[in-house]
Structure formats: C-alpha cells, structure tokens
Amino acid sequence: xxxxxxxxxRDRIIEATRGLIAETGLEGTTIKAICERAGxxxxxxxxxxxxxxxxxxxxxxxxxxxxxxxxxxxxxxxLADLVDAYVQFVTEQSELARVYIGIAVSGSRGHPELRGRxxxxxxxxxxxxxxxxxxxxxxxxxxDAGRRAExxxxxxxxxxxxxVLDPDFDVATHARSLLTDILTLA
Amino acid sequence: xxxxxxxxxRDRIIEATRGLIAETGLEGTTIKAICERAGxxxxxxxxxxxxxxxxxxxxxxxxxxxxxxxxxxxxxxxLADLVDAYVQFVTEQSELARVYIGIAVSGSRGHPELRGRxxxxxxxxxxxxxxxxxxxxxxxxxxDAGRRAExxxxxxxxxxxxxVLDPDFDVATHARSLLTDILTLA
DNA sequence: CTCAAATTAGAGTGAAGACTCAAATACTGA
DNA sequence: TCAGTATTTGAGTCTTCACTCTAATTTGAG
Numbered sequence: 001x002x003x004x005x006x007x008x009x010r011d012r013i014i015e016a017t018r019g020l021i022a023e024t025g026l027e028g029t030t031i032k033a034i035c036e037r038a039g040x041x042x043x044x045x046x047x048x049x050x051x052x053x054x055x056x057x058x059x060x061x062x063x064x065x066x067x068x069x070x071x072x073x074x075x076x077x078x079l080a081d082l083v084d085a086y087v088q089f090v091t092e093q094s095e096l097a098r099v100y101i102g103i104a105v106s107g108s109r110g111h112p113e114l115r116g117r118x119x120x121x122x123x124x125x126x127x128x129x130x131x132x133x134x135x136x137x138x139x140x141x142x143x144d145a146g147r148r149a150e151x152x153x154x155x156x157x158x159x160x161x162x163x164v165l166d167p168d169f170d171v172a173t174h175a176r177s178l179l180t181d182i183l184t185l186a
Numbered sequence: 187x188x189x190x191x192x193x194x195x196r197d198r199i200i201e202a203t204r205g206l207i208a209e210t211g212l213e214g215t216t217i218k219a220i221c222e223r224a225g226x227x228x229x230x231x232x233x234x235x236x237x238x239x240x241x242x243x244x245x246x247x248x249x250x251x252x253x254x255x256x257x258x259x260x261x262x263x264x265l266a267d268l269v270d271a272y273v274q275f276v277t278e279q280s281e282l283a284r285v286y287i288g289i290a291v292s293g294s295r296g297h298p299e300l301r302g303r304x305x306x307x308x309x310x311x312x313x314x315x316x317x318x319x320x321x322x323x324x325x326x327x328x329x330d331a332g333r334r335a336e337x338x339x340x341x342x343x344x345x346x347x348x349x350v351l352d353p354d355f356d357v358a359t360h361a362r363s364l365l366t367d368i369l370t371l372a
Numbered sequence: 373c374t375c376a377a378a379t380t381a382g383a384g385t386g387a388a389g390a391c392t393c394a395a396a397t398a399c400t401g402a
Numbered sequence: 403t404c405a406g407t408a409t410t411t412g413a414g415t416c417t418t419c420a421c422t423c424t425a426a427t428t429t430g431a432g
Contacts, residue, residue, distance in 0.1 A: 003399055003408055025295055026213065031390060044410055046391065102291045104351055105284075106211040119352055151363050155337075158344020165290050166305055177337050182367045189378055189429055217420060228421075230380050238420065 001048060010048050012038040018059045022095035025102060029056065060114060063099040064121055068128075079132040079179065083156070087175045090160045094167075101157070101164050126150050133183070140185075152182050187234060196234050198224040204245045208281035211288060215242065246300060249285040250307055254314075265318040265365065269342070273361045276346045284350050287343070312336050319369070326371075338368050 001007060016037035020029040031052055035045055049055045067089060090097045104118050130149035134142060155178050163169045187193060202223035206215040217238055221231055235241045253275055276283045290304055316335035320328060341364050349355045 001408080005399070006409065009409080023295075028295075030388085032388085041411055042391075043393080043412070047409060052390065098291075101347075104347065105288045105291050106213075109209075109211055115351065122348070122351075147360075147363055148367065151341075151360055151367065154344045154348045154360065155341030155364065156344065157347055158340045158342065161287070161290065161343055161347055162308070162340045165301065165308075174333075174337055174340065177333055178341065178368075181334065181337065181370075182364075184367075184370050187378080191429070192379065195379080216418080218418085227381055229382070229423085232421065233379060 006048060009038070009040060009044060013040060013045060013048065013055060014058060014062075017055045018062075018095060018099065021056065021059055021102070022098045026056070026106075057111070057114070060099060060103050061117070063096040063103065064114075064117055066093060066096045067100055068121065068125055077128065077132050079129065079136055079183070082129055082132055083152075083175050083179050086156055086160075087172050090163055090171050094163070097160055098164050101161055104157075122153065126153050129153055137183070137185075148182055152178065155182070192234060195224070195226060195230060199226060199231060199234065199241060200244060200248075203241045204248075204281060204285065207242065207245055207288070208284040212242070243297075243300070246285060246289050247303070249282040249289065250300075250303055252279055252282045253286055254307065254311055263314065263318050265315065265322055265369070268315055268318055269338075269361050269365050272342055272346075273358050276349055276357050280349070280353075283346055287347055287350055290343075308339065312339050315339055323369070323371075334368055338364065341368070 001010065013034060016034050017029060020033055020037065024033075029052075031042055031045060034040075034052075034055070035042055038045075045055075067086070103114060109115075126146070126149045129152055130142075130146045133145040133149055133152075134140065137145065140148075156175060159169075159171055159174050159178070163171050187196060199220060202220050203215060206219055206223065210219075215238075217228055217231060220226075220238075220241070221228055224231075231241075253272070255271070255275075286304075289300060295301075312332070312335045315338055316328075316332045319331040319335055319338075320326065323331065326334075342361060345355075345357055345360050345364070349357050
C-alpha cells in the first residue's frame with residue numbers, strides 16, 4: 001500500500017464494506033459481495049487486508065468514533081448541542097448509526113475489544129452530558145446530574161434503535177421531548 | 187409430530203436454538219450447533235422443521251410475544267406495573283431480550299413480516315403506556331400522554347439495549363428514574 | 373400383539389464461504 | 403528509461419453450511 005492506486009482501492013473496499021454492513025448486516029457482507037461492490041477481485045482484497053474481519057473491524061471502529069466526532073473537545077457544550085449532534089449523526093449518517101447499533105447488540109460477541117470500546121465510549125459520552133447538565137443546572141447534585149445523563153444517553157440510544165427499525169421515526173422531535181422531560185424539575 | 191417423543195425433541199430444538207441465538211447471534215446458530223446442543227441429528231431436525239429459518243422464526247416470535255406477555259388484558263395497568271413488567275422481562279429473560287433487540291436491529295432485514303410485527307407490537311405497547319399515563323394524569327392532553335408514552339417505551343428499549351452490552355447495568359434503577367423524569371410535570 | 377406411521381440415525385450432496393497463489397501488469401523512484 | 407516493488411488477476415483450495423435420503427428403530431392405536 002505504497003502507491004496511490006492501493007489507497008484508492010482500500011477506500012473503495014472500506015466504503016463497500018460499510019454500505020453492505022448497513023444494508024444487509026454482517027450476514028450479507030461476504031468477500032464476494034464486497035469485491036463486486038468495490039469493483040475488485042479477491043486477490044486485491046487480500047493484498048490490502050489480512051482478513052475480512054480486519055475490514056469489518058475498521059468500519060466498526062469508524063462507526064463508533066463517528067457517534068461522537070470530537071471527544072477531546074473539552075469546551076462547554078450546551079446540552080442541546082450534544083443532543084442535536086447525536087440527532088444529526090443518527091439521521092444523516094444512518095449507515096454508520098446502523099452499524100453502531102448493530103454491533104452494540106451482536107457484533108460485540110466474540111470481540112471483547114469492541115465491547116469494551118463501546119462501553120468506554122458510552123461512559124465518556126455520559127460524562128460529557130453530565131458536565132453539560134451540571135453547567136446548566138448548578139443547583140443539581142453531581143450524582144443527580146450523572147444519573148440523568150446516563151438515563152438521557154441510554155434513552156437516546158433507544159431512539160436510534162427505533163429509527164433503525166422505522167426510518168420514518170421522528171428522531172429530532174423525540175430527542176428534544178426527551179431532553180425536556182428529563183430536565184424538567186419538579 | 188404426533189408422538190410425544192417428537193414433541194419433546196421439538197422443545198429441545200427450540201430451546202437450543204433460543205440459547206444459541208442469544209449467546210452467539212444468528213451467525214453461530216448453525217444446524218450442526220443446534221443439533222449438538224439439542225442432542226439430535228440433522229435428520230431428526232428436518233423431520234420436525236422444514237428449514238433452519240422456521241426454527242429461528244419460531245424463537246423470534248416467542249421473544250416478541252414475551253416482551254408483553256398479556257397484550258389482551260385490557261385492565262387498568264398502573265404505569266409502574268408496566269415498567270416493572272418490562273424490567274422483569276429484560277433481567278429475568280435476558281436470552282429472549284437479546285433475541286428481541288438483536289432481531290429489531292438486523293434480523294428484520296429480509297423478513298418484512300418480522301419488522302412489521304415488531305413495529306406493530308411497539309405501537310400496541312405505546313398505546314397501553316399512553317392509557318396508563320392518561321389515567322394517572324387526567325389533566326394531561328391525550329397528545330402529550332401519547333408523546334410521553336412513545337418516548338418512555340423507546341427509552342426503555344434503550345435501557346434494554348444497554349443491558350445487552352453491559353450485564354451489570356442497573357436496569358431497574360434506570361427504568362424507575364426514567365419513569366420519574368418523564369412524568370415530572372413542570 | 374401387531375403393524376403402520378412417526379421418529380431417529382448418520383453418511384452424503386451441492387452450494388457458498390473465506391482465503392491462497394503464481395503469473396501478469398502497473399506504478400514510481402532513481 | 404528501467405529495475406524493483408506494488409498491485410491486480412482469476413482460477414483454485416479447503417472448509418462449512420443447509421439440507422437430503424434410506425435404512426433402522428421406536429411408538430401407540432386397535
């Protein structure tokens with residue numbers, strides 16, 4: 001992979017793999033299908049990847065990262081921004097969202113590394129949401145903020161899950177309702 | 187399947203299939219694996235089922251039904267009861283919960299019947315939750331109750347999803363928090 | 373008890389899967 | 403330009419899958 005032809009081919013293979021995982025799941029993601037979609041022959045595939053698994057894991061890792069595009073950014077996000085970012089991810093990158101949810105359920109089996117990665121990622125997101133909640137509701141205890149953050153993030157994943165099932169599901173509206181409900185104080 | 191030996195064998199096959207789907211996903215659910223786990227040979231399997239798919243679909247339909255064990259019961263459920271029932275399902279029948287969530291994501295592809303079934307089932311659940319909310323909060327508009335019910339059910343599925351990832355996740359606590367938050371009026 | 377039907381045994385089939393390899397071709401640094 | 407490496411080709415291997423088939427065994431109604 002030193003010539004640009006190789007890099008381009010690699011990109012096409014990754015793209016084809018991502019599309020197939022999103023559209024047909026791991027079941028339909030065969031070497032044959034990947035190669036056809038990428039316009040490549042098996043030999044080329046194996047010149048660039050050690051195994052099918054390697055290509056799949058690359059796609060999955062990208063999907064996990066895409067959920068939260070800027071994890072290092074420590075700035076003071078508003079809660080609404082965080083929620084909107086997730087809504088945008090779920091609706092605009094629905095392929096990756098599908099991969100993310102799918103892998104969270106089934107793909108983590110046999111891949112403890114992925115499971116750990118998803119869980120750690122989730123914890124990071126909860127922390128960020130908790131920070132935003134605390135900032136906007138200084139009167140709330142840290143414990144309470146953390147609990148609400150965890151509930152909120154988990155529930156948002158539920159919304160994403162449902163959207164995978166029903167493409168017409170109104171993600172934005174429900175996400176905002178959720179936010180309002182969870183932060184309405186008695 | 188007229189002799190009791192056949193019925194027992196059928197039960198063992200279904201049980202084995204359910205366990206395999208939950209533990210290894212559809213990927214690891216092969217005829218060989220099912221037969222080994224059930225203590226049966228392929229010939230017996232195909233004497234009782236037309237195809238592997240038939241056995242899998244049987245398990246999946248059971249899982250969907252188990253989410254809401256008594257859908258006809260029109261009595262005045264309390265919201266807390268409904269939530270508790272789901273918590274109980276998720277924690278005590280985690281195998282079926284895994285199957286349900288897994289199928290919601292990937293298994294519905296290529297099986298429009300299943301997708302429709304899951305969505306209809308979801309709508310039924312939302313209606314039931316909405317009824318309970320309205321009963322407990324007569325001052326709330328029907329629209330508002332419906333919206334909150336949809337958010338609640340979807341968020342509960344998110345909790346179930348997370349529990350599939352992390353067996354230590356405290357489903358009961360989060361489900362109750364969610365209920366409180368969503369029904370706290372400004 | 374008996375016999376037809378149900379069930380089980382277990383080797384075998386064809387298709388499809390992931391992956392390999394040696395030869396041909398394309399690319400690029402020197 | 404050209405030598406050497408990267409890339410592509412495409413037929414081929416080996417494994418596993420779902421599923422079949424025939425013969426043997428078990429069941430239970432009459």
